Amino acid sequence: MGNPPEKYLLSCDWGTTSFRLRLLNQSDGRVMTQLTAAEGVAAVYSRWKEQGSVDRLEFYCEVLKTYLAILSKDVSFSLNGIPMVISGMASSSIGMKELPYAALxxxxxxxxxxxxxxxxxxxxxxxxxxxxxxxxxxxxxxxxETQLLGLAGSFPVGETGMIREAAASREGAVFIFPGTHSKHIRVKAGAIVDFDTFITGEMFQLLTRHSILKETLEKPESEKMTAGNLNAFLAGVRHPGVTNLLQSIFSARTNYLFEKLDKAGNFCFLSGLLIGAELESLRERKTGAVILCGGSNVSAFYEPALRELKLPVKTLIVSPGLADNAASFGHLLLFQQLQ
Amino acid sequence: MGNPPEKYLLSCDWGTTSFRLRLLNQSDGRVMTQLTAAEGVAAVYSRWKEQGSVDRLEFYCEVLKTYLAILSKDVSFSLNGIPMVISGMASSSIGMKELPYAALxxxxxxxxxxxxxxxxxxxxxxxxxxxxxxxxxxxxxxxxETQLLGLAGSFPVGETGMIREAAASREGAVFIFPGTHSKHIRVKAGAIVDFDTFITGEMFQLLTRHSILKETLEKPESEKMTAGNLNAFLAGVRHPGVTNLLQSIFSARTNYLFEKLDKAGNFCFLSGLLIGAELESLRERKTGAVILCGGSNVSAFYEPALRELKLPVKTLIVSPGLADNAASFGHLLLFQQLQ
Known part of the structure; x- marks a missing residue:
C-alpha cells in the first residue's frame, strides 16, 4: 500500500497523567485509529530526570516512537511522514520542550x-x-484552549453552531472542561478573556486514595448510577456546607459512622460535594451561557449536578462524543491555518 | 524502693495517629515522666486485623505493656498497680474497645x-x-472533650480561671482545638452544646505529600518562621478565595510557576490558606469568646492567623504548655470523680 501523508494528520493530546494519539483524516477530522495510555508527561519527566544522559526532546520522542509503532499496526500503510500536532502539558516545564504561554x-x-x-x-x-x-x-x-479552538472553530452547523454563537456573543459564556484540574473558561466576543482552575478531580483522588475517609468510601460496581447513588450524589451537590469544604468533607466520615449512607453511596456523596462546590462558584459571577464540555467519562456527573443547582443561566451540554473530539478538531484547525 | 500506686496516675491520650503516655502525680497533676510515639490506633487496628487470632483488647494491651516497660525505666519504682485513664480514639470502632458516644x-x-x-x-x-x-x-x-474537661475544670486561678469563666458564661464561647481534624467546640453555661470538625491538618498533609503541588512546596528549614515566610502565611490566611478552596488551593501552583513565592514561602502560603479557611467559619456564626487551645506545635500558626483575621470577638490564647497538659488534667479529674 502507498503512504499518503497529505491525507492524514497525527493528533496527540499529552496531559500530566494521560496520553492520547490519533490518526485523523485531514479532510473531515474522522478518527481512523487511536490509542490512549496512562503515560502522562509527569511520569516521562521523572524517568528522564533519573537517566540523565539522553537529551530531553529526544527522550520524549523515543516515547512517541513506541506509541507510533503500536498505532501503525492498525493501518495498512506506513505512518512515516504524516505531520503531527501535540498539545497539552507536552509544552510545559515538565514536557518535551517548554514554550512560553500565550496571553489574554x-x-x-x-x-x-x-x-x-x-x-x-x-x-x-x-x-x-x-x-x-x-x-x-x-x-x-x-x-x-486547544479543545476550545476545536469546539468553537469547527463545522459551524448543528450543536457546534450553538457553541460558536455563544463564544461569539457579547454577553459571554463560560466553558467548563471538567477533569483532574477543571477549567472554567470565560469567553466573550470570540476570545478567551479569563479562566479559573479547580483542583476537583485531584482532590477526589487524594481523598479516596489517601485520607481517613478512604475506609468509608467504595467505588460503585456498576458504571451506571443506581437511583440510591444518584440521590447520594445530589445530596452532596446541594450540601449547604459547600462554602466550607474543610468541614463538609468530614461529613463523609459521619455519613458512614451514622449509617446514613453505605460506602458506595458515600463515594457518590463526596463526588457530588466537590463538583457542587466547583459549580457553586458560577453563582458568584454574572455570566451568560454555561457550556459543559465534558467527555464521556465525566459528563454523567456534571450534567445532573448542573441541573440540580438550577443555576440561573442558559446551560448547554456538549455531547460527550463531540467533547472527546475537541482536541483533535483544534489540532486540525491549527495545522490548516499554520501550515 | 516502694511502689506507692495511690500517689500516681497513668494518663494515656491515644489518637488515630499518635500515642502519649504519662506518669502523673495525683496530688497536683505534675508530669513525672512521659513518652510519645507515632503508634496511633489506626496502625494497631490494622495489625490486629492482619493477625486474626489474639483477642482485640488483649492485642491493644500488649502494645500498652511495651510502652509501660519503656516508661518504667525512667523511674525508680515499679509502675504495677498504678491506675490508668485512656481517652481518644482508643474507645472507637478501631480502638481497644468501642464505647458508645455521650450525647449533647x-x-x-x-x-x-x-x-x-x-x-x-x-x-x-x-x-x-x-x-x-x-x-x-x-x-x-x-x-x-476530655481535654476541655481538663482546661475548664482544673485549678480555677489565673489563665484557667478565665477559661472557666468563658465556659460558664451564658453568652458562650468557641474552643478551638487545632490538629489533623480540628475541632471548634461551642460551650454555653458550662456545657458543650455543639461542635464542628475541620479536616485542615489532614488536608495539608494530603496536598504536601501526594498532590501535584508537592513539587512546588518545601517545609522551611527552621522551626521559627522568617519574616518572608510569615508574610506568605498571612497572604494565605487573608486570601479572598477561601470561600472556594478547590480554586484557591490551585493558586499554590501558580505562585510557584509565576515565581511569586519560593517553595518554603509557598508551603507557608498553603498552610495559611487552609487555616484561614477554617477560621473564616467563625465569622459566619455569632459567638462569644474564641479560645485557642493549641499545643506548642500548632499555636505558632493559629495565633497569627487569628490576629490577622481580626475576628470581631474576644480571643484568648491558651498557653501551649497548658494546652499540652489538657488531656492529663482531664484524666485526673475523671479519675478523682469516678473512682
Whole structure:
C-alpha cells in the first residue's frame, strides 16, 4: 500500500497523567485509529530526570516512537511522514520542550496561539507542531484552549453552531472542561478573556486514595448510577456546607459512622460535594451561557449536578462524543491555518 | 524502693495517629515522666486485623505493656498497680474497645462522660478507665472533650480561671482545638452544646505529600518562621478565595510557576490558606469568646492567623504548655470523680 501523508494528520493530546494519539483524516477530522495510555508527561519527566544522559526532546520522542509503532499496526500503510500536532502539558516545564504561554485575550480564530514547528526531532520521521498554553495574571492552562479552538472553530452547523454563537456573543459564556484540574473558561466576543482552575478531580483522588475517609468510601460496581447513588450524589451537590469544604468533607466520615449512607453511596456523596462546590462558584459571577464540555467519562456527573443547582443561566451540554473530539478538531484547525 | 500506686496516675491520650503516655502525680497533676510515639490506633487496628487470632483488647494491651516497660525505666519504682485513664480514639470502632458516644449537651462537670472500668485487662497489672467521646446529630469527637474537661475544670486561678469563666458564661464561647481534624467546640453555661470538625491538618498533609503541588512546596528549614515566610502565611490566611478552596488551593501552583513565592514561602502560603479557611467559619456564626487551645506545635500558626483575621470577638490564647497538659488534667479529674 502507498503512504499518503497529505491525507492524514497525527493528533496527540499529552496531559500530566494521560496520553492520547490519533490518526485523523485531514479532510473531515474522522478518527481512523487511536490509542490512549496512562503515560502522562509527569511520569516521562521523572524517568528522564533519573537517566540523565539522553537529551530531553529526544527522550520524549523515543516515547512517541513506541506509541507510533503500536498505532501503525492498525493501518495498512506506513505512518512515516504524516505531520503531527501535540498539545497539552507536552509544552510545559515538565514536557518535551517548554514554550512560553500565550496571553489574554486569546482569540479563538487561532491567531494568538503560540506554536513551534519541530522538524523530525530526535530523528522521528514526522514534523511536529508543538502547541503552547495560555496564562492569565494568576492562572495557567495547557490543552483546554486547544479543545476550545476545536469546539468553537469547527463545522459551524448543528450543536457546534450553538457553541460558536455563544463564544461569539457579547454577553459571554463560560466553558467548563471538567477533569483532574477543571477549567472554567470565560469567553466573550470570540476570545478567551479569563479562566479559573479547580483542583476537583485531584482532590477526589487524594481523598479516596489517601485520607481517613478512604475506609468509608467504595467505588460503585456498576458504571451506571443506581437511583440510591444518584440521590447520594445530589445530596452532596446541594450540601449547604459547600462554602466550607474543610468541614463538609468530614461529613463523609459521619455519613458512614451514622449509617446514613453505605460506602458506595458515600463515594457518590463526596463526588457530588466537590463538583457542587466547583459549580457553586458560577453563582458568584454574572455570566451568560454555561457550556459543559465534558467527555464521556465525566459528563454523567456534571450534567445532573448542573441541573440540580438550577443555576440561573442558559446551560448547554456538549455531547460527550463531540467533547472527546475537541482536541483533535483544534489540532486540525491549527495545522490548516499554520501550515 | 516502694511502689506507692495511690500517689500516681497513668494518663494515656491515644489518637488515630499518635500515642502519649504519662506518669502523673495525683496530688497536683505534675508530669513525672512521659513518652510519645507515632503508634496511633489506626496502625494497631490494622495489625490486629492482619493477625486474626489474639483477642482485640488483649492485642491493644500488649502494645500498652511495651510502652509501660519503656516508661518504667525512667523511674525508680515499679509502675504495677498504678491506675490508668485512656481517652481518644482508643474507645472507637478501631480502638481497644468501642464505647458508645455521650450525647449533647455534655456537661463540663464530668457528669456526662461515658467511661468503662476495665480490671487488669489482658493480664496487665493496671485497672484502666477507658473514656468515650461525644456525638452531635452530625459529628463525632473522641479526646477533645476530655481535654476541655481538663482546661475548664482544673485549678480555677489565673489563665484557667478565665477559661472557666468563658465556659460558664451564658453568652458562650468557641474552643478551638487545632490538629489533623480540628475541632471548634461551642460551650454555653458550662456545657458543650455543639461542635464542628475541620479536616485542615489532614488536608495539608494530603496536598504536601501526594498532590501535584508537592513539587512546588518545601517545609522551611527552621522551626521559627522568617519574616518572608510569615508574610506568605498571612497572604494565605487573608486570601479572598477561601470561600472556594478547590480554586484557591490551585493558586499554590501558580505562585510557584509565576515565581511569586519560593517553595518554603509557598508551603507557608498553603498552610495559611487552609487555616484561614477554617477560621473564616467563625465569622459566619455569632459567638462569644474564641479560645485557642493549641499545643506548642500548632499555636505558632493559629495565633497569627487569628490576629490577622481580626475576628470581631474576644480571643484568648491558651498557653501551649497548658494546652499540652489538657488531656492529663482531664484524666485526673475523671479519675478523682469516678473512682
Amino acid at each position: 485575550p486569546f482569540l479563538l480564530d487561532c491567531s494568538n496561539t503560540i506554536c513551534e514547528k519541530l522538524e523530525s526531532p530526535g530523528g522521528i520521521p514526522h514534523d511536529i507542531l508543538l502547541v503552547s498554553g495560555v496564562k492569565s495574571s494568576q492562572d495557567v492552562m495547557r490543552g483546554e | 449537651p455534655f456537661l463540663l462537670d464530668c457528669s456526662n462522660t461515658i467511661c468503662e472500668k476495665l480490671e487488669s485487662p489482658g493480664g496487665i497489672p493496671h485497672d484502666i478507665l477507658l473514656v468515650s467521646g461525644v456525638k452531635s446529630s452530625q459529628d463525632v469527637m473522641r479526646g477533645e
